Amino acid sequence: MKCTVNGRPQEIDDVWEGESLLYALRERMGLPGSKNACEQGECGSCTVYLDGTPVCACLVAAGQAQDRDVVTVEGLADEDELHPVQQAFLDAGAVQCGFCTPGLLVATHDLLERQPQPSDPEIREALAGNLCRCTGYEKILDAVRQAATAKAEQ
Amino acid sequence: MSTPTRTDQNLGTDIAGGVGESPLRPDGTLKVKGEFAYSSDLWLTGMLWGATLRSPHPSARIRAIDITEAVRTDGVYAVLTHDDVPGDNVYGLEHADQPVLAADVIRYQGEPVAIVAADHPETARRAVAKIVVDYDVSEPLVDPERAAFDVDAPALHAGGNVLRHLPIRKGDPDATADVVVRGEYEVGMQDQAFLGPESGLAVPADDGGVDLYIATQWLHVDQKQLCRVLGMPANKVRLSLAGVGGAFGAREDLSMQAHACLLALHTGRPVKMMYSREESFFGHVHRHPAKMRYEHGATRDGKLVYVKAQIILDGGAYASSTPAVVANAATLGVGPYKVRNVAIDCYGVYTNNPPCGAMRGFGAVQAAFGYESQMDKLATELGMDPVEVRRRNALHEGATMPTGQVVDSAAPVAELLERLKAMPLPSGPEASDADGYDLRLLPGGVSNTTHGEGVRRGVGYAIGIKNVCFSEGFDDYSTARVTLKVTGGDAVATVHTAAAEVGQGLVTVQQQITRTELGVEQVVIQPADTGVGSGGSTSASRQTYVTGGAVKAACEQVRARVLRQASKVLDLPASQLRLHAGKIVSADETVVGAVVDILGDETITETVTWRHRPTHPLDDNGQGNAHVQYAFAAHRAVVDVDVELGLVRVVQLDCTQDVGKAMNPDAVVGQIHGGSAQGLGLAVMEEIQVSGGVVRNPSFTDYLIPTILDMPPMRVDVLELADPNAPYGLRGVGEPPTISSTPAIVAAIRHAMGADLTRVPVQPHHITGTP
Ligand code: FES
Ligand code: FES
Numbered sequence: 001m002k003c004t005v006n007g008r009p010q011e012i013d014d015v016w017e018g019e020s021l022l023y024a025l026r027e028r029m030g031l032p033g034s035k036n037a038c039e040q041g042e043c044g045s046c047t048v049y050l051d052g053t054p055v056c057a058c059l060v061a062a063g064q065a066q067d068r069d070v071v072t073v074e075g076l077a078d079e080d081e082l083h084p085v086q087q088a089f090l091d092a093g094a095v096q097c098g099f100c101t102p103g104l105l106v107a108t109h110d111l112l113e114r115q116p117q118p119s120d121p122e123i124r125e126a127l128a129g130n131l132c133r134c135t136g137y138e139k140i141l142d143a144v145r146q147a148a149t150a151k152a153e154q
Numbered sequence: 155m156s157t158p159t160r161t162d163q164n165l166g167t168d169i170a171g172g173v174g175e176s177p178l179r180p181d182g183t184l185k186v187k188g189e190f191a192y193s194s195d196l197w198l199t200g201m202l203w204g205a206t207l208r209s210p211h212p213s214a215r216i217r218a219i220d221i222t223e224a225v226r227t228d229g230v231y232a233v234l235t236h237d238d239v240p241g242d243n244v245y246g247l248e249h250a251d252q253p254v255l256a257a258d259v260i261r262y263q264g265e266p267v268a269i270v271a272a273d274h275p276e277t278a279r280r281a282v283a284k285i286v287v288d289y290d291v292s293e294p295l296v297d298p299e300r301a302a303f304d305v306d307a308p309a310l311h312a313g314g315n316v317l318r319h320l321p322i323r324k325g326d327p328d329a330t331a332d333v334v335v336r337g338e339y340e341v342g343m344q345d346q347a348f349l350g351p352e353s354g355l356a357v358p359a360d361d362g363g364v365d366l367y368i369a370t371q372w373l374h375v376d377q378k379q380l381c382r383v384l385g386m387p388a389n390k391v392r393l394s395l396a397g398v399g400g401a402f403g404a405r406e407d408l409s410m411q412a413h414a415c416l417l418a419l420h421t422g423r424p425v426k427m428m429y430s431r432e433e434s435f436f437g438h439v440h441r442h443p444a445k446m447r448y449e450h451g452a453t454r455d456g457k458l459v460y461v462k463a464q465i466i467l468d469g470g471a472y473a474s475s476t477p478a479v480v481a482n483a484a485t486l487g488v489g490p491y492k493v494r495n496v497a498i499d500c501y502g503v504y505t506n507n508p509p510c511g512a513m514r515g516f517g518a519v520q521a522a523f524g525y526e527s528q529m530d531k532l533a534t535e536l537g538m539d540p541v542e543v544r545r546r547n548a549l550h551e552g553a554t555m556p557t558g559q560v561v562d563s564a565a566p567v568a569e570l571l572e573r574l575k576a577m578p579l580p581s582g583p584e585a586s587d588a589d590g591y592d593l594r595l596l597p598g599g600v601s602n603t604t605h606g607e608g609v610r611r612g613v614g615y616a617i618g619i620k621n622v623c624f625s626e627g628f629d630d631y632s633t634a635r636v637t638l639k640v641t642g643g644d645a646v647a648t649v650h651t652a653a654a655e656v657g658q659g660l661v662t663v664q665q666q667i668t669r670t671e672l673g674v675e676q677v678v679i680q681p682a683d684t685g686v687g688s689g690g691s692t693s694a695s696r697q698t699y700v701t702g703g704a705v706k707a708a709c710e711q712v713r714a715r716v717l718r719q720a721s722k723v724l725d726l727p728a729s730q731l732r733l734h735a736g737k738i739v740s741a742d743e744t745v746v747g748a749v750v751d752i753l754g755d756e757t758i759t760e761t762v763t764w765r766h767r768p769t770h771p772l773d774d775n776g777q778g779n780a781h782v783q784y785a786f787a788a789h790r791a792v793v794d795v796d797v798e799l800g801l802v803r804v805v806q807l808d809c810t811q812d813v814g815k816a817m818n819p820d821a822v823v824g825q826i827h828g829g830s831a832q833g834l835g836l837a838v839m840e841e842i843q844v845s846g847g848v849v850r851n852p853s854f855t856d857y858l859i860p861t862i863l864d865m866p867p868m869r870v871d872v873l874e875l876a877d878p879n880a881p882y883g884l885r886g887v888g889e890p891p892t893i894s895s896t897p898a899i900v901a902a903i904r905h906a907m908g909a910d911l912t913r914v915p916v917q918p919h920h921i922t923g924t925p
Pocket of ligand 1: 035037042043045046
């Protein structure tokens with residue numbers, strides 16, 4: 001199976017047909033940043049971009065990514081840098097255990113691409129598919145607001 | 155060497171990021187980059203994958219296990235059963251009563267029977283499916299009351315089905331009162347639902363031992379149990395903490411630890427195990443379901459005269475932490491109120507339901523739903539404001555608990571309620587704007603179930619009490635090793651403990667304490683492992699208190715050595731020297747030296763085992779100084795209820811909490827947010843549905859936890875009334891907000907609909923009254 005992940009070509013062999021894109025990323029390509037809290041499409045912790053659209057990587061068969069472009073949390077910023085969304089999650093205290101964070105970062109990144117100044121109800125709707133068990137979401141809302149402001153100032 | 159006359163006299167600003175500030179967490183950058191290594195991310199060349207065969211029956215005997223086909227599967231390296239356990243086939247936190255792999259009796263659905271290691275996780279799962287177990291299935295015992303009190307009920311364990319009965323007797327057992335309210339309440343089985351699945355990597359070592367990288371709450375209690383199972387001494391069973399994706403109590407018991415070690419030692423290969431979400435529902439203990447009968451007697455002016463209660467906690471198949479859950483529910487059973495006459499009987503019971511144990515606020519959560527429901531009922535009976543009736547009975551410093559223990563530090567129960575009441579209320583219920591209703595702000599949301607008709611607003615209050623740290627005479631301690639040396643021209647402190655960071659921010663607090671105590675900016679937190687003494691459990695809201703206390707004490711010893719050395723070098727009495735921002739300062743505030751110069755090439759290391767003040771067992775009447783510290787939080791919930799459809803939207807959830815000292819104010823508020831959210835889940839959505847001992851909803855499709863749409867805005871007001879017995883005056887923070895959130899929301903729903911609710915989670919049919 002061939003695809004591009006975070007701008008780099010990837011090729012993996014012997015993909016079993018039941019393997020998800022999430023499994024391929026995590027176990028075969030050495031990119032465990034995308035998380036696996038449910039593997040049933042319910043938690044959003046595995047959210048990645050597939051050709052620019054956020055998807056639950058656990059619900060995409062690895063083979064479906066053939067010749068397509070995948071971006072994961074590891075690809076949101078260059079190696080030593082933080083994307084404003086990542087910086088905002090860090091600064092706002094929106095990260096506790098952090099298991100929900102990679103998926104939320106991709107979902108927030110996508111939201112701000114579509115709607116640079118979202119209202120609170122818009123943020124809530126956009127992130128409704130991403131479960132977090134630690135934060136009660138208050139600081140995640142703060143982080144998204146801060147990220148929107150930071151991006152606007154860029 | 156600097157001399158006093160040549161020393162830079164600039165005292166410098168205080169070291170940033172100390173106690174009371176909110177520095178960023180040291181693992182935060184890795185977490186937002188996706189580079190933090192959780193236990194489920196671990197990988198080694200040549201590693202195998204483990205999988206578990208679990209019993210589909212809640213009650214059965216095993217006649218035979220046939221592994222022939224499983225062993226023959228290509229890619230399978232080991233298939234193990236109880237026969238392959240080299241040590242004792244039993245584990246448990248306090249009472250070891252749970253088999254590692256079932257030998258003959260099955261006591262709950264999901265009990266592990268066999269384990270497999272294979273070169274691909276799917277191969278392992280397929281091999282598991284090929285194991286044939288011949289079960290002699292029997293009728294499960296699932297009613298905890300029957301288990302406890304019916305003499306004809308089968309005994310699930312040798313000692314009978316009552317694992318613990320704790321009576322509390324205070325004052326006159328026959329006290330009577332003018333006003334009496336009675337109620338029966340139920341709490342459903344809640345799941346911790348951490349997001350990071352149970353997982354770990356066991357690596358066989360050259361010395362015949364094993365190294366286990368694991369997400370847990372207490373490395374040393376895991377190690378102790380593993381040594382017994384593996385038949386190995388502690389120096390052969392070494393544990394390191396891998397990244398933990400939340401815990402909330404669910405990682406206090408063993409899950410896959412012993413299984414992974416057995417497979418690794420058997421195959422000689424590293425073995426990774428990682429549960430799916432479905433398996434996770436069977437792989438850890440849950441919050442005890444409770445049945446509670448309460449009777450409150452009061453005077454006409456609302457003063458409590460007596461409280462009688464019977465509390466039955468369903469512990470399920472194995473003991474886990476049930477005895478401690480019983481202790482909390484019983485000793486905190488009347489809540490944060492002064493009551494002269496108390497008679498409580500609390501029972502922890504074995505059944506064939508899923509095992510229950512630790513979850514945030516355990517014991518206190520269940521009881522609070524009972525006693526706070528009763529306080530509201532009493533207020534209604536008296537025609538009194540619910541806050542006023544609580545205020546009139548509010549516990550305070552110097553008051554006596556039902557156990558006879560005198561509350562010897564701040565207990566601002568009345569103040570927390572008053573501050574809550576003084577907060578502004580949100581407007582609403584949601585009125586139409588120019589374009590009509592905003593569905594997103596109505597119960598049912600964009601399902602478009604109402605445009606406001608049938609929607610009623612309700613407001614409810616509740617307050618809870620929690621013991622902090624381990625109780626009843628438990629030897630509760632933590633160990634910290636602090637090292638100070640010069641690296642790259644700067645003084646750098648290193649802190650090594652075995653205490654588990656599970657997301658709460660313990661690593662940040664350890665850095666803060668070290669910065670404050672040693673006046674150095676750079677503090678490295680070493681990975682937690684069993685190479686240093688036990689840190690105790692990351693539970694009971696105890697880590698900042700106990701491991702924080704240990705780090706503080708170790709820093710104090712390091713500091714004393716630095717100052718003794720400075721005293722020698724500078725020829726000044728050590729008692730007149732102090733450390734400030736990397737400088738040695740004398741009594742007259744003169745900078746007399748620099749820490750880097752005093753240290754030179756020397757490394758100063760101190761290891762301290764630190765204990766909080768002792769607690770004591772309870773006597774036959776439940777009397778005794780069993781707890782170290784009490785903590786309090788209160789909530790006010792505002793809800794909109796569609797009384798026709800039974801749908802609830804929590805509009806606002808405000809919290810006041812006394813934390814003694816906000817060590818890291820941002821992290822404190824984060825704990826309060828998260829704890830409140832778990833209480834909301836228990837109030838209106840979260841329950842593991844068990845019927846006939848079988849779990850009906852082991853997935854995030856069917857077990858719902860709050861999303862960002864379910865959570866309302868929260869206003870948080872933090873009080874800091876120091877506890878003189880605790881390091882920095884701090885009070886444990888993590889659990890109290892989970893306790894009062896649930897009853898406040900239920901009170902608000904009752905207020906909106908004008909009728910009683912006696913069970914959580916509240917379901918739509920409870921509100922509509924339809925069957
Ligand atoms: S892991 Fe993909 S949605 Fe949960
Ligand atoms: S920070 Fe732990 S799940 Fe969100």
